[in-house]
Amino acid sequence: MSNVLNRPIRVLVAKVGLDGHDRGAKVIATSLRDAGMEVIYTGLRQTPEMVVNTALQEDVDAIGISILSGAHMTVFPKIIALMKQKQVTDVLLTGGGIIPDSDMKKLQEMGVGELFAPGTTMTTIVAYIKNWVAVNRNF
Structure with missing residues (x-):
């Protein structure tokens, strides 16, 4: 699927909370970059507020949260609430890690x-982000 944006897809990759395991996030960031995306990697120990603020400042198309700490049922709802509060309604929030089905x-x-x-x-993962952006960020 071609990129309808006429620019690289911008993805923010973040680690939220005290989870210090960032190898997977770095592999994802590198793979997205290798697929032609522009990746902003926040590094470790970000707060949900920092993630959403960075997403706004960097005008990203997608936010990818890597979470291995078990705090996913706290982190993701907080990010969703902040995105709604700041009217970030056209940015994909996705992620991965150790999350039960x-x-x-x-x-x-x-x-x-x-x-x-x-x-x-x-x-x-690359195909999912590209497809989502093609459908939802085609402006």
Whole structure:
């Protein structure tokens, strides 16, 4: 699918909270960059407020949260609430990590996009972001 934006897709990759395991986030960031996307990696120990503010400042098309700490049912709803509060309604919120299937379903019902478990191929993640942007960010 071609990029309808006539510019690289901009993705913010973030680690929220005290989760210090960032290898997966760095692999994702590199893979997205290698796929032609512009990636902003926030580094470790971000707050939901920092993530949403950075997304606004960087005018991103997607936010990808890497979470391994088990705090996904706190982190994602907080980011969704902040995005709504700041009227960030046309940016994909996606992510992955150690998230039980039942929690993935609940988060998606709240408005989170596709969530990816360990072992998901990079081509699957890249295709998902490209397809979402083509449908939702074609302005």
